[in-house]
Amino acid sequence: MNQRPGNQLFDAYFTARDMREVFCDQGRVQAMLDFEAALARAEARVGLIPQTAVASIERACLAEHYDFAALGEAIATAGNSAIPLVKALGKQIAKSDAEAERYVHLGATSQDVMDTGLVLQLRRALELIEVDLAQLGETLATQAWRYVATPLAGRTWLQHATPVTLGMKIAGWLGAVTRSRQRLQELKPRLLVLQFGGASGTLAALGEQAMPIAEALAEELQLTLPDQPWHTQRDRLVEFGAVLGLIAGSLGKLGRDISLLMQTEAGEVFEPSAPGKGGSSTMPHKRNPVGAAVLIGAATRVPGLLSTLFSAMPQEHERSLGLWHAEWETLPEICCLVSGSLQQALLVADGLEVDADRMTRNLDLTQGLVLAEAVSIVLAQRVGRDTAHHLLEQCCKRSVAEQRHLRAVLGDEPQVTAELSNAELDRLLDPAHYLGQAHTWVERAVAEHFALIA
Numbered sequence: 001m002n003q004r005p006g007n008q009l010f011d012a013y014f015t016a017r018d019m020r021e022v023f024c025d026q027g028r029v030q031a032m033l034d035f036e037a038a039l040a041r042a043e044a045r046v047g048l049i050p051q052t053a054v055a056s057i058e059r060a061c062l063a064e065h066y067d068f069a070a071l072g073e074a075i076a077t078a079g080n081s082a083i084p085l086v087k088a089l090g091k092q093i094a095k096s097d098a099e100a101e102r103y104v105h106l107g108a109t110s111q112d113v114m115d116t117g118l119v120l121q122l123r124r125a126l127e128l129i130e131v132d133l134a135q136l137g138e139t140l141a142t143q144a145w146r147y148v149a150t151p152l153a154g155r156t157w158l159q160h161a162t163p164v165t166l167g168m169k170i171a172g173w174l175g176a177v178t179r180s181r182q183r184l185q186e187l188k189p190r191l192l193v194l195q196f197g198g199a200s201g202t203l204a205a206l207g208e209q210a211m212p213i214a215e216a217l218a219e220e221l222q223l224t225l226p227d228q229p230w231h232t233q234r235d236r237l238v239e240f241g242a243v244l245g246l247i248a249g250s251l252g253k254l255g256r257d258i259s260l261l262m263q264t265e266a267g268e269v270f271e272p273s274a275p276g277k278g279g280s281s282t283m284p285h286k287r288n289p290v291g292a293a294v295l296i297g298a299a300t301r302v303p304g305l306l307s308t309l310f311s312a313m314p315q316e317h318e319r320s321l322g323l324w325h326a327e328w329e330t331l332p333e334i335c336c337l338v339s340g341s342l343q344q345a346l347l348v349a350d351g352l353e354v355d356a357d358r359m360t361r362n363l364d365l366t367q368g369l370v371l372a373e374a375v376s377i378v379l380a381q382r383v384g385r386d387t388a389h390h391l392l393e394q395c396c397k398r399s400v401a402e403q404r405h406l407r408a409v410l411g412d413e414p415q416v417t418a419e420l421s422n423a424e425l426d427r428l429l430d431p432a433h434y435l436g437q438a439h440t441w442v443e444r445a446v447a448e449h450f451a452l453i454a
Helices: 018-023 024-046 052-058 068-078 082-094 110-146 164-189 203-222 234-262 292-310 323-327 330-350 355-363 369-383 386-400 406-413 421-426 438-453
Strands: 151-157 158-166
Touching: 018 024, 018 110, 018 330, 024 052, 024 068, 024 082, 024 110, 024 203, 024 386, 052 082, 068 082, 082 110, 110 164, 110 234, 110 330, 110 406, 151 164, 151 355, 158 164, 158 369, 158 406, 158 438, 164 234, 164 438, 234 292, 234 330, 292 323, 323 438, 330 438, 369 406, 369 421, 386 406, 406 438
Parallel strands: none
Antiparallel strands: 151 158
């Protein structure tokens, strides 16, 4: 087997399969070989190497020809993955065409191969993430409209606040997804660029043909040719990592909300159920938020990985010692964690199970206290703010002390009933009538989502 043994027990839980394929050994090697094949085509286009050499080089640029375990052992001595791969590539070509072997890797350096190979992988990773984000946005937009008018308790500092709607909460998740999609679109021109500078960034080995070759190589790989090589200017990669960190954090927020709403004491919103999902090894009754756990887990792990990318930015001169090396597994791992988080978010969002009756009952847990503000605001317009606030404060204290509903206490208070009728009190103590701009926020979030599609 070419694939080296790895820690695969948790892959299906934390990483999407398609993303792992992008960054598996075969994916990494193939991306570097794609660079070498494109370099040969580009150099043949400008006449630096004979056109007859290209086919032999291209035939050898298939990852299936190489022993990844042997490459891994060689990397430990060589210090990077390109050096042993280029040697192996030369040997593979020489088996059938000794002449063509002379033209492999001409004018390039190891970092050109590795960085451009990484960019090719990141392009595919970006495509996967964008597809999942778009699908998640579509699902959240649908769910936000579905529950646009479903009231539940707003919670501040983990305590009941005034009512919100489930649609408004989902619209908050949707807005974060939309902004992340916008950020990804904006960074593409900066990220999807060629790395090609030769030994120390001057391309001196290619002489006057350097720029024509660089332009042809960028065209072959469908990448942009940047203003200059970026061997030790790593802001492009770090920017992408930072946006992925924002995505992980936003999905973590979604997971945190879901997990709290799933708590036994709340029981308002649940992840979709499935046989064997969320159980316990000892407690048959358990229904654990296993999807939310991935979202929260990724949001916890990615910032630490991202700090490595930021720490590796001040790289020395024209090629870094150690800081460049620190990136090699870091950004791919961030991509994998975000992919797994997105997969779980899609499952959770699409199959949300909502208990609207429980939401209504929970809204009344404080016996009307969450709507004290609604009464105070109206009463203040009739008796003054300070008087209204003091009066409602005293009524709330009586409600708690006497364990009576606030509506009953207010109905017994002459200063209140002198200003507010029974019908007015009933309306003010109805959560459905104190939802403010919740509908508007949903409408705006959904509109922003569809504007991005257009």
